[in-house]
Amino acid sequence: MDVVIETARRIRALEIQGATNVAIAAVNALSEQIQLSDEVDRDSILSKIEEAKEILFASRETEPFMRNAIRYVEWRLRTGEWRDKEELRELVHGVSEGFLEDFRAATDALVKVGTRRINSDTVVLTHCHSSAVSKVFVEAKRKGVDFRVICTETRPKYQGRITAGEMLEAGIDTTMIVDSAMRNFLKEADLVLVGADAITSEGNVINKIGTSQLALAADEARVPLYVVSTLLKFDPQTIHGEYEVIEERSPDEIWPEAPEGLKIRNPAFDVTRREYIHGIVCEEGVISPHSILEAVRRRYPWIIESLGA
């Protein structure tokens, strides 16, 4: 389990960051670990996977994409067949490659869909940094659409600066505002696009703190809000009634030299209710968040099945 344990350590220490990077690293570690092993026996392999899964799951509290990646590998091996070491290796290799290819195809598909929502003269407001949202913007610009982006700075970690940097590099007209000016600038916006860290069985979306506030204000301002995300961010444990755990981060991110006695609360995410979400822009197209569970069941049945009852 060395490879898996080391990868889990690096994930926990934030040496590997970003939902996509974490998922890829976990799949690769799992794949490598199996290939390193001398065992071929079905039960041994499956119990090894089970063990690796527990270690990797424990490395981060809320990371449905990584968990789904591992669930995929497990499900494929559980339903797959091999006769010897060689075949197992090939299978494992094929499965992990397959997952990454499917993910890339899913991303391409949703970027294409999202791009169609942006016309010339559209003003789009976004919050934090989402690689899916950024890809939609860059692709729209590449296609020659002349639009504007307004991005929040996104305290405490200023991820909005990453977004702004990517936009400027792509030559997109970009304006930055403080987070508390969101409601004010919705008057100028035609559209809100945000990413997702997790999607629940009720159709709610977990994303960077401030998203639910933006969603509330967008609803008030009648500006449609779309979540741009692969369905692989769906968290199947919410079907079973589990609440999404909201990570609480270090106070130092907010005020490093805070006076003694001051309490600082720093939750990283919040929950945006489905009624504030016009649509989820995903590999299935633009869908209503209310029917997310049906879409996942059809597209990725193994996410549901792998979980058991």
Place this chain on the structure above:
Amino acid sequence: MDVVIETARRIRALEIQGATNVAIAAVNALSEQIQLSDEVDRDSILSKIEEAKEILFASRETEPFMRNAIRYVEWRLRTGEWRDKEELRELVHGVSEGFLEDFRAATDALVKVGTRRINSDTVVLTHCHSSAVSKVFVEAKRKGVDFRVICTETRPKYQGRITAGEMLEAGIDTTMIVDSAMRNFLKEADLVLVGADAITSEGNVINKIGTSQLALAADEARVPLYVVSTLLKFDPQTIHGEYEVIEERSPDEIWPEAPEGLKIRNPAFDVTRREYIHGIVCEEGVISPHSILEAVRRRYPWIIESLGA
């Protein structure tokens, strides 16, 4: 006009800051200027005041409190009488002293009222730094009420740190959050208290950017929001249909070393609609914002009268 011009310069250069300090400085400058003058003639004095008024008004775009202070002095002199230099000096001195005393009494009254809204175990959320709100908190604590304060950091100038400092000094249990976490922490709050930079004839309140977002979220969360402010912040020009001008501040406050090409918008205030405000805690007690104009007409008729038609 030297004194007045110098004071206007210092106000413009932000050497004098805070609505109250600015108002006091303006009244003192105006008072000193008149006393320095050799003239006693009614018309000369009034035209001198008119001149000083224009200079001081021009020093800051939106500063109704300072403007009302000057309107008060003008109105008192316009309706007052004097026979010689000595009597003029006494009148002017009395008027400016009187204004400051009235303001102090008004503040004492509203702090007393605001304090009664806070019970033990109450959790109060506030945004930015308002000296009136801070006084309410400190006085409540002094009276032995055991409550909690949640304050935002208030980007870009971190005025929330000033609030937090004052609260800690008074021994109040205080928690700081980023601005975009407001909606999240309203779940824990029983009450929202904010200050005001200006109040309009419709009953709307101009305050630090983010206040209108907080008000929207407080309304959604059914947490009552009160504005703590003297009625001297009422802007009579709004009766005449004028919009409140929203000051736009330097982009450097948000991102000093922003990449070239990035636009940064930095409005200092926003407008909170009267329907989100449960009450205005002022020298007249707790009143509905919808009837603000009637309260001002009764309490400070000169604010209305001094403006003409």
Place this chain on the structure above:
Amino acid sequence: MDVVIETARRIRALEIQGATNVAIAAVNALSEQIQLSDEVDRDSILSKIEEAKEILFASRETEPFMRNAIRYVEWRLRTGEWRDKEELRELVHGVSEGFLEDFRAATDALVKVGTRRINSDTVVLTHCHSSAVSKVFVEAKRKGVDFRVICTETRPKYQGRITAGEMLEAGIDTTMIVDSAMRNFLKEADLVLVGADAITSEGNVINKIGTSQLALAADEARVPLYVVSTLLKFDPQTIHGEYEVIEERSPDEIWPEAPEGLKIRNPAFDVTRREYIHGIVCEEGVISPHSILEAVRRRYPWIIESLGA
């Protein structure tokens, strides 16, 4: 103080009930007590009134009408004059008679106004028992208007049965429902009329538990809700920031033979926010709750003045 003490005892013991009866008893006790006294001296009389006031105020937590009645007597004596015992007696007698007459005139006026809101075929929903609302119904029927009343039973004390009884006696077509069916029957209603136990400076109304729920549902159903009440129910202490105290009554009213260990909560009133109230039908006509404070200041200035700063 015997008379006053005994009256306070009877009020506390619920031997005297109903806001109007309590107010009348308190005024009469105060009036009698002063007349019984041998003193004529201004200061002695006023200090006696102060003492009586404290005793009577303490007899019930929230009873603004009774308190206003006593404030009226106090204010009239504080501003009145007398030379001897006889004149004092006459003054006191005149004042208490005057109060009751004014109250009757106020009631007549508001009943007349309320009646005009009811047309033939109107279906009016009401909650609990309010003598003002009942008078409006009876007067409308007397004038020949052919309308229908829907009344809730009003747990736990079934005051709706009193309302129903009065309606049937007046020959009004009356339907009773359980409290939880309010929202359902708002589909059939054109109008909601309720009474008030107290009105605050913000324009909110304290009334029988369930009123705020009815108001919420009426708002959702677009059925206008009017509060029928004399302005004498205004509580001036709310100007000063005081919260209205909500009386908590005996669990036995809800379940006399409840199993051991069961907690029972029985608040008698709740608060209905001004935005759910289309108008207050009072002696000044139909007024917006947002301007209640102005109306009280004009009609009953002594309510405000008697309170001091």
Place this chain on the structure above:
Amino acid sequence: MDVVIETARRIRALEIQGATNVAIAAVNALSEQIQLSDEVDRDSILSKIEEAKEILFASRETEPFMRNAIRYVEWRLRTGEWRDKEELRELVHGVSEGFLEDFRAATDALVKVGTRRINSDTVVLTHCHSSAVSKVFVEAKRKGVDFRVICTETRPKYQGRITAGEMLEAGIDTTMIVDSAMRNFLKEADLVLVGADAITSEGNVINKIGTSQLALAADEARVPLYVVSTLLKFDPQTIHGEYEVIEERSPDEIWPEAPEGLKIRNPAFDVTRREYIHGIVCEEGVISPHSILEAVRRRYPWIIESLGA
């Protein structure tokens, strides 16, 4: 009573149209009738006015402006004095002239206020034709403001075409839409301005059918709606609980050659609730509709007083 009767006939027959024209004609008729009479005796004059008032009031169901005009004349004569025929004539003449001058001054004042709400690039949506709103537009254009107007056609009488004609004549950029496209074009609008036929004591506004729908959509779209109207449109009978009567006009206006058996309903007005109205632009400036009653009491006390209890 010949003059009064003939004027009432012409009003009823729509030979005299528009709230202002009707009010002027009524005041003139009343004034002429008194001057024609040989009587000087106070009681005779007042009873003549009473008679004339009834005739004129009966000429149109809802016409508060005309009614207030007559109330003004009556009130001035009731409180005025004269010694002979000549003095009576002068008084009557002065009163009617005074009313018209006051009205003109009020209009000038509110137009000035309304104009300040329009900036360059503002897009204003309006419904029907209101002479006050048109005056605001024309004056703003005259001052050099470069704005756009969107007006509805306003079925069934196409009053929007009158508005459009006036706008084009003033050189204003004007767009016409069908009534049912209101909500759609609110996306482009910054402001809604409408007139008023009557204002109630609760702060609601009666105006051309469709206004309440526009107000609902404007509220949803967060576009502020202002009512531009003199306070002389206030209907004091609503204080007393009276409902505003909504005139029902001929089906022929909607479909002249409708098939037999088809019912056609054609109410001329609807009621817009105060919570949808950001402000009333009137001779007192921009005021909250919630405090309309206080404003009328202060500005035109005779409107209230003339009505009795």
Place this chain on the structure above:
Amino acid sequence: MDVVIETARRIRALEIQGATNVAIAAVNALSEQIQLSDEVDRDSILSKIEEAKEILFASRETEPFMRNAIRYVEWRLRTGEWRDKEELRELVHGVSEGFLEDFRAATDALVKVGTRRINSDTVVLTHCHSSAVSKVFVEAKRKGVDFRVICTETRPKYQGRITAGEMLEAGIDTTMIVDSAMRNFLKEADLVLVGADAITSEGNVINKIGTSQLALAADEARVPLYVVSTLLKFDPQTIHGEYEVIEERSPDEIWPEAPEGLKIRNPAFDVTRREYIHGIVCEEGVISPHSILEAVRRRYPWIIESLGA
């Protein structure tokens, strides 16, 4: 048909009560009736079932669970095969046993899911008595979760007392309130759980009168409301446009000795719209009510199919 007729009679007479008991009794009666019969012929059996179905359906107006139970038996026999009396008996026995087992498994699954929604310190408000909700509470307590329940008394039949009794027996901290205090106590609640009598194809839920009022208030208070119910409560007739019939019960339940002439309305249920329901906690996990039809189609296709077009 003796057994079926007798069971239908007992259901109608409320000798058998509760959706589950009624469903079990109906299945058993149907099963016994078929086994008692001498016939084996397919057409005879199916026409016998058709006859029994009509009798049982007619025994209660709205009872989708019982109807679905019978639809299940019918569907299994319609698609099943048998060669002789013995095989038919076995089939019938297996089918009815199977249905009950499936139902028990479904209940176990949803209780497990619902339990995960309750954490320590959670305050849950519930209305009426639902065996599914009670099971969730008891199971959460058994697992060691330390939460509180607030239950309404639920007039007119006081089913809240049954809930309270079960809670106390399980050692759960329980508070009872009157129905009209729901909105008030939502301030203290973190969660609302209610049962269901029927679920419609639009995703609406029919439940005890008062539920829709609670849902409205929970929505206002931002307290999530979940419906705990098996999908077997889905009423397939609503797909076909049928309205759910709302049972009207005896006035005596509300006021046994009501005065003559008083009308009493006593509907047993009301309809809660899907937008007020955060999720349905069912055997499929936590799902959005908007996708209920898809969930039923997948899980219990025979509910849809058995109905025909």
Place this chain on the structure above:
Amino acid sequence: MDVVIETARRIRALEIQGATNVAIAAVNALSEQIQLSDEVDRDSILSKIEEAKEILFASRETEPFMRNAIRYVEWRLRTGEWRDKEELRELVHGVSEGFLEDFRAATDALVKVGTRRINSDTVVLTHCHSSAVSKVFVEAKRKGVDFRVICTETRPKYQGRITAGEMLEAGIDTTMIVDSAMRNFLKEADLVLVGADAITSEGNVINKIGTSQLALAADEARVPLYVVSTLLKFDPQTIHGEYEVIEERSPDEIWPEAPEGLKIRNPAFDVTRREYIHGIVCEEGVISPHSILEAVRRRYPWIIESLGA
């Protein structure tokens, strides 16, 4: 391509009107064109269809029903087989006949469902003319239900007069109003039924301008709104992120002799958001608009498949 080109011309010139007529004409033209051709070769036929499809699609901007009809024919041929000219003809004929029969069956099914939503005494409000809605009304009347219809006149083309004519012919009690009176008459309505021009993947409905305004007002008034439409109006391109194009029609429809310089905007449709739609009454029964995509996928999988990725 003569037949196809001529049909496309007639569609463009509005010689063929109404979604159903257009769809039938397009299918017939396509079918005839293929039968006229001498080719039998699979690739030739499919490329011919591709060509015809482009011509027909271009004849009208937004016409999902016609497009789906053509998609159906294409999909059937793409998946079908034939050996010679004769078999191809039969297949083509069968496919186009089959489509029309399926459409008729779908219409019958949804009319049957819609009819069940109307009871005696129901007042139904409708906007514009929808043949599906009219069929529901006529069928309900034929079944003996005694209900009332309120219809708008529907400017600028007065399609409401067509609806009114059909209603009167069927003997239905019908009332016509102007479009801007919708909100007013919702007070009398129990139900709103409208048609659809297109349905999007998010569950929104494109229909005659004014529908979204009606939906907003119906939501405010708590009157349920149902869209009556076959799922064949679903536009699969919206899955891929495309916006529905809103046709802008001639200004002459609004004001033929408009003064020069007046801009006139005349969009034919608007978008009604899914949250305002209680249900879609379609061939699948009453379904939630949030799950429309799932219903289309199940019922008409070829709509999705024919589109590719």
